[in-house]
Amino acid sequence: MTVAVIQFGGSNCDRDTLRALDALGVDAELVWHEDGLPAPVEGIVLPGGFSYGDYLRAGAMAARSPILDEVREEAENGAPVLGICNGAQIGCEATLTPGAFTINESARFQCERVHLRVENATTPWTEGYDEGEVVELPIAHGEGRFEIDDDQLDVLEDEDRVLFRYCDQDGTVTDEANPNGSKHNVAGIVGDRDTIAVMMPHPERVSLPDIGHTDGQGVLKAFAES
Template identity: 75%
Template sequence: MTVAIIRFGGSNCDRDAERALEHLEVDAEIVWHEDGLPEDTTGVVLPGGFSYGDYLRAGAMAARSPILEEVREAAADGVPVLGVCNGAQIGCESGLTEGAFTTNESARFQCEHVYLRVERDDTRWTAAYEEGEVIEVPIAHGEGRYEVDDDRLEELEADDRILFRYCDADGKLTEEANPNGSKNNVAGVLGERETVAVLMPHPERATLPDIGPTDGQGILRGFDGASGA
C-alpha cells in the first residue's frame, strides 16, 4: 500500500512530495525510474523538477522512460496518478492527459503564490474542497503555459475535465490572475480516467503548516486510502 514517487535525473521535488504525503500519514516511497514500480504501488506521483534538464522539451525525455508504460497500465487499472509541474509536463508528453505545457507568456521563470478556482468537487483530488472555492498554492516554472487546440479544449470542457483554473482572490478568471498565459486560465486537468490528474502548481509546497499556507493538502489527500479502485 505505497504511493510511488518517481525520481528521474533532474527531479528535485520528490523529497518535498514524500515529506508532504508522510505529514498526511500517506505511505510514500521515492522510486528510481529504472527500478520500475513496486508491486505494492497504490498511487503514483510524477514530481516537479527539471528531468533531464528539460532537454528537447520539458518532460519529453522522462516521458519515454520504460516506467511510464507501467504508469499508464496502472492508470488504466484505476491507480491514482498525480503529475505536478514537471510531472504534469511528463503526464502530457506521455499521453496520460491532453494538451501540453510550454514556455510562459512572460518568457521567464516564475516563482510565486497564485490563486486557483476549484472547478469540480466530485473527484478524489478535489473532494476536500467545494466547487468554486479559491485556494492559494505556489508555482515555480518556466514552461507552465497550458496549450491545447480549440476543438480539444471544447471536448475537455464538455467532458468536465478541467480541474483548476487560475483566478484572482475573488475567483474571477482575469488575464492578470493568469500567471503564465495558460489557455482559458487552465491550471490542472483530468485524464480520461478521473483518477489521473496533472497540474502546474505545487500542492506539496502548500501542505506543511510550519512553512506556509496549507491549501494544497486537499489535493494530496486524493491518495488517502488509495487502493487502485
Template identity: 70%
Template sequence: MIAVVQFGGSNCDRDVVRALDHVGLEAQRVWHEDGLPTETDGIVLPGGFSYGDYLRAGAMAARSPVMEDVRQCIEDGTPVLGVCNGAQIGCEARLTPGAFTTNRSARFQCEHVHLRVENANTPWTHAYEEGAVISLPIAHGEGRFEIAEERLSELNADDRVLFRYCDATGAVTEAANPNGSTDNVAGVLGERDTTAVLMPHPERATLPAIAENGTDGHPILEGFTVSNT
C-alpha cells in the same frame, strides 16, 4: 505505498515524500530505471527539471520505460498525480491532453497564485466546494498550458478541467493568469478522474511549518486516500 518516481533532474521528490508522510501516507522515492514496486497504491510524478528539460520539458522522461508501468497502473485504477515537471511529463506521455510550453513572460516564475476549483467531484478536490478559491505556489518556466480549441471544448464538456487560475475573488481574468495558459487552465484530468496533472505545487502548501500562505495543498494529496477507498 505511494511511489514518487525520480528521473535524472527531479528535485521535488523529497518534498513530496515529506508532504505525503504528513498526510499519513507511506511514500518512497523510486528510481525510474528500477520500475514500480508491486505494492504501488499510487504514483506521483514530481517537479524538477528531468533531463534538463532538453527537447521540451518532460519530453525525455515521458519516454522512460517506467511510463509503460504507469499507464498500466492507470488502467488498473491506480491514482496518478503529476505536479509541475510531472505535469509536463504526464502530458508528453499522453496521460492527459494538452501540452505545457514557455511562459508568456519567457522567464521562470516563482510566486503564489489563486486557483478556482472547477470540478469538486474528484478524489483530488473532494474537500472543496466547486468554485472555491485556493492558494498554491508555482515555480516554472514552461507552465503555459496549450490545447486546441476543439479539444478544450471537449474537456469543458466532460468536466475535466480541474483548476483555473483566478484572482482572490474567484474571477478568471487575464490579469490572474500567471503564464498565459489557454483559458487559464492550471490542472486537468485524464480519462479517469484518478489521473490528474497540475502546474502549481500542492506539496509546498501542505506542511504548516513551511506553508507561508496556508495548507490548501493538503486536501489534494489526500486524494490518494479517497482514490483507494
C-alpha cells in the same frame, strides 16, 4: 497504501512530495525510474523538477522512460496518478492527459504564489474543496503555459475535466490572474479517468501545518482516501 514518487535525473520536488504525503499518513517511497515500480503500488506521483535538464522539451525525455509504460498500465487499472509541474509536463508528453505545457507567455521563469478556483469538486483530487472555492498555491516554472487545440478543450470543458483555473483572489477568472498565458486559465486537468491528474502549481509545498499554509492538502488527500 504504497505510493511511488518517481525520481528522474533532475527531479527536485521528490522529497518535498514524500514529506507532504508522510504528513497525511500515506506510505510513500522514492522510486528511481530505472528500477521500475514496486509491487504492489497503489498510487504514483510524477514530481516537479527539471528532468533531463528540460532538453528537447520539458518532460519529453522522461516521458519516454520505460517506467512510463508501467505508469500507464497502473493508471488504466485505476491507480491514482498525479503529475505536478515537471510531472505534469511528463504526463502530457506521455499522453496520460491531453494538451501540453510550453514556454510561459513572459518567456521567463516564474516563482510566485497564485490563486486557483476549484472548477470541479467531485474528483478524487478536489473533493476536499468546494466548487468555486479559491485556494492559494505556489508556481515555479518556465514552461507552464497550458496549450491544447480548441476541439480538445471543448471536450475537457464539456466533460468537466478542468480541475483548477488561475483567478483573482475573489475567484474572478481574468487575464491578469493568468501567470503564464495558459489557455482559458487552465491550471490543472484530469485524463479520461478522473484518477489521473496533472497540474502546474505545487500542492506539496503548501501541505505541511508547521509552515502555516495547507491549501494543497486537499489534492494529496486523494492518496490517503483512495
